[in-house]
Amino acid sequence: MGMWTCFFHSQRFAIQFILLIFPLSYYGIKILMEKTKSSDPSHAMEKPPEGESRPEGRPEGRPEGECSYRTSSGSIVSSNEDLMVNIFSRLPVKAISRFKCVCKQWNILISDPYFVRAHQGRAPQDPNIMKLVWMRGDESMITVCSIEEKEEKKKVTFDLIRPKFPNDYKFVCNWMIGRPCNGLICSEYLYYKDNDVADPSRCLILLCNPATQDTLVIPENKDRKYPWLQGIGFCSSSNEFKVVCLFQRLEDRWEGFFECHLFPVGQRGVTGAHPWEPSCRSWRQVGNFPSYRICNTSDMCHVNGIAHWIVESLSVSSFEFIVSLDLELEEFKKVVLCPEHWPVNVRRCWMDMNLIELGGELCVVFRNCDAWDIWALKDYTNSIWSKEYQINGYILRYPLFDDLDIASIRDGEDFKVVGIQRRRLLLIINDKIFCYYDSRNNSFEVIMEVHLDSKAYKLGPYVENLVIPTI
Amino acid sequence: MSSTKIFLKSSDDKTFEIDETAARASETLKNIIDGGCLDGVIPLPNVSSNILPKVIEYCKKHGGDNGSSKKIANGGVDKDKEILPDYDEEEDKREKVRVDELKKWEEEYMDFDQQVLYDLMLAANYLHIKGLLDLTVEKAASMIRGRTxxxxxxxxxxxxxxxxxxxxxxxxxxxxxxxxxxxx
Known part of the structure; x- marks a missing residue:
């Protein structure tokens, strides 16, 4: 698959030396007593390790049975599984997947759910790498873009992945896909009869781990048609993913009211909190979506096991504009926004609002005169919001963005807040220019220009891992 | 903390001296010291005399300041969590100088061959010196990263x-x- 690399210079970026510290499991006493194993010395003599300059034989004074000089290169990767897990968990998924071919021991270790978790735990800690994922409608391709910052340079790489899915289905460019969650993304495919007639009542929902290229087809919901895929969430207590889908309520199909259904998905080798029962792995209704209309512009926003939507209240005087669904308890709630946070023209403001997860918090982005404010929800029970960032409108007047009509700029259409890294907001402007914006000093730097074909993509920050979804 | 001397005996029966404060960088040694079972010399049957001085060098540099190395380690992540008014440019600069200095020291310290790396990694694992373990494991990871x-x-x-x-x-x-x- 095509992949290209380009370098960009950045004017202001001070690299910090990061020691990745992650706790290894300590077996203090066990390790204290443990003797280092050595591999077969005769074998080692035949094939001396590469690039060694030290003399033959054991170093002086090293007792028999301790790691001898020649054999220890072998034991670096085979004698101590704790160390192996520690080393491997610092490698990118691609490298690890290749190392499965080295020998049986490596294959077993890398496939072990314990290792998958160790790797997952460490992955988000590399602050030099920001990964994004989006989907191109025309080619059914998943693009994984990684922005790596090293010293003064930025290296941007792209991986194109074609998920495997049944031939009768096609990914349609204006169809929904959910934002990435815990290394997985979900997308919806339309069924084509005789290769050219689409059947909108039948859809295929696919979960894919772009890093390992593992895919999982979610079974069709036998009782309901016309699914509207919202995305996936993750319940950390039960180690389960849940696919969230809305279905038209049959009795008033065109009124825009929905039933919400969930499909739980497990991880290979990981037992959830609930005993595994085949009956759990099926679509189930969690009740009607509250009687609000979902804004067409609003995507489901998943934060820490809770899904959120911006809704249009049917009574104009109400200020309950966010509906949340706790994926673990499977309960709907309302999240209140305080009126004073809102721009003057309250009735229209849902048009200019967007939900996004930044640094593990639910944030709302909306226009406030010539700027965009980003508020984070600090306290769920008391609905306390705090203003975290502001994007000055002038940055959008940068010469590069000539073709923007300033008067009508809207978050989500003309620019989009994608994510955050080291307090800098990652924005995409006009569907093509990615830049970092630092609200502390109003500086911004362009990272790359990529033409994304349409609004069909769902762009999101992504952390790769080795999780394999299973039913 | 007093500068009590601790004696460590390597696998090949050589004895090395280390300050107690420095020795506390190792969880294992710290537990032995705190456990009060200090009997003059601590034998380390898994660490040889060519590795032990290297370990002691690291402990001297990092002894007693476990907190600050943690700070560097989480630097990038923590920044995202800070709230706006906490941003302090001066503090940032001082931190940067300190980090640069430490980085330079580590670069020089880590200049050795694969064999020493492996022995040092085992020693760090055995003595539970978290910073040294991370340093060596990170280097080992970078050595195998791009290989077939x-x-x-x-x-x-x-x-x-x-x-x-x-x-x-x-x-x-x-x-x-x-x-x-x-x-x-």
Whole structure:
């Protein structure tokens, strides 16, 4: 698959030396007593390790049975599984997947759910790498873009992945896909009869781990048609993913009211909190979506096991504009926004609002005169919001963005807040220019220009891992 | 903390001296000291006399300031969590100087061959010196990162123990990743 690399210079970026510290499991006493194993010395003599300059034989004074000089290169990767897990968990998924071919021991270790978790735990800690994922409608391709910052340079790489899915289905460019969650993304495919007639009542929902290229087809919901895929969430207590889908309520199909259904998905080798029962792995209704209309512009926003939507209240005087669904308890709630946070023209403001997860918090982005404010929800029970960032409108007047009509700029259409890294907001402007914006000093730097074909993509920050979804 | 001297005996019966404060960088030594079972000399049957001085050098540099190395480690992540008014440019600069200095020291310290790296990694694991373990493991990871399975087998003397059928299957997996890897 095509992949290209380009370098960009950045004017202001001070690299910090990061020691990745992650706790290894300590077996203090066990390790204290443990003797280092050595591999077969005769074998080692035949094939001396590469690039060694030290003399033959054991170093002086090293007792028999301790790691001898020649054999220890072998034991670096085979004698101590704790160390192996520690080393491997610092490698990118691609490298690890290749190392499965080295020998049986490596294959077993890398496939072990314990290792998958160790790797997952460490992955988000590399602050030099920001990964994004989006989907191109025309080619059914998943693009994984990684922005790596090293010293003064930025290296941007792209991986194109074609998920495997049944031939009768096609990914349609204006169809929904959910934002990435815990290394997985979900997308919806339309069924084509005789290769050219689409059947909108039948859809295929696919979960894919772009890093390992593992895919999982979610079974069709036998009782309901016309699914509207919202995305996936993750319940950390039960180690389960849940696919969230809305279905038209049959009795008033065109009124825009929905039933919400969930499909739980497990991880290979990981037992959830609930005993595994085949009956759990099926679509189930969690009740009607509250009687609000979902804004067409609003995507489901998943934060820490809770899904959120911006809704249009049917009574104009109400200020309950966010509906949340706790994926673990499977309960709907309302999240209140305080009126004073809102721009003057309250009735229209849902048009200019967007939900996004930044640094593990639910944030709302909306226009406030010539700027965009980003508020984070600090306290769920008391609905306390705090203003975290502001994007000055002038940055959008940068010469590069000539073709923007300033008067009508809207978050989500003309620019989009994608994510955050080291307090800098990652924005995409006009569907093509990615830049970092630092609200502390109003500086911004362009990272790359990529033409994304349409609004069909769902762009999101992504952390790769080795999780394999299973039913 | 007083500057009580601790004596460590390597696997080949050589004795080394270390300040108690420095020794506390090692969880294992710290537990022995705190446990009060200090009997003059602490024997370390898994650490040889050519590695122990290297370990002591690290402990001297990092002894007693476990907190600050933690701070560096989480630097990038913590920044995202700070709230706006906490941003202090001066503090940031001082931190940067300190980090740069430490980074330079670590670069010089880590200049050794694969064998020492491995022994040091084992010693750090055995003595529970978290910072040193991370440093060595990170280096080991960077050494194998871009290699093919064949290079790994050759370098580490590993025999592929797959049956011919499994081997074939594995080659397919290997090939799947190959085209993408070529560009890295």
């Amino acid at each position: 399975p064949d290079q790994i087998r050759e370098n580490f003397n590993i025999n592929s123990d797959f049956t011919p059928e499994e081997e074939e299957e594995m080659i397919l997996i290997e090939d799947e990743w190959d085209d993408e890897w070529a560009f890295d």
